[in-house]
Amino acid sequence: MNKAPVIAIDGPSGSGKGTISSRVAESLGFSLLDSGALYRVLGIACDRDGIDLTDPQAVANLARGLDIQFGLSGEGSVWLDDEDVSLAIRTDLGSDMASKVGAIEAAREALFQRQLAFREAPGLVADGRDMGTTVFPDATLKIFLTASLEARAQRRYKQLIGKGIDAILPALLRDLKERDRRDSERTVSPLKPAEDAIVIDTTDLTIDQVVNQVLEHYPLA
Ligand code: DC
DSSP states (O other), X not given: OOOOOEEEEEOOTTSSHHHHHHHHHHHHTOEEEEHHHHHHHHHHHHHHHTOOTTXXXXXXXXXXXXXXXXXXXXXOOEEETTEEOTXXXXXXXXXXXXXXXXXXXHHHHHHHHHHHTTOOTTOEXXXXXXXXXXXXXXXXXXXXXXXXXXHHHHHHHHHHHHTTOOOOXXXXXXXXXXXXXXXXXXXXXXXXXXXXXXXXXXXXXXXXHHHHHHHHHOTTO
16 A cells, blocks of 8 residues: 555635645645646536536536546646646635535545545645545645634735736635535535644734744654
């Protein structure tokens, strides 16, 4: 069995998981798994193919056949078939569809093996909702990032405005709340810290501070 070390970094949207995970992976020379991107690609693929989300087998069949490629680590590009979908998966539609397909057990099962395949020497940083609880329960280090709803909505607002995209803070707050609810209340692999996870509240911390805290907890760093 492949026992390359894994650092699992889980948490809700806007907790800083993506940025922190990619910085930690870079600093240790590890690969990166952005599991949310898999759910996002599946979500937009369902939307494009008009798949009925009340039909779990149809969603799982699509998930099994998806040709998903990731660009170089740190670059963040994602490809579906021969199309660069890096931007499409980050839209509100991509976020909403990802959260919806993520609640379907058969879809999660279909994406499970793909995620395991990212585990390779010298190690992996796995970013998601259930990395420490379900996908890599034997991870060397499990981190659960949190931040207040307001701080998370503010971060998303700044991110969108920075990209020149119009955003309305109250609407962002409402959408985040709804996705938190859906991700936490689903019966299969809900968003929750593993029992042995270290919880870090990032509300008042800088990115550097969080990265340093994670690295301090990694025994081999
Ligand atoms: O991490 P993210 O915001 O890109 O994730 C988008 C959605 O995908 C999230 O709302 C729920 C789903 N997801 C999941 O169910 N399990 C994961 N491991 C990662 C993401």
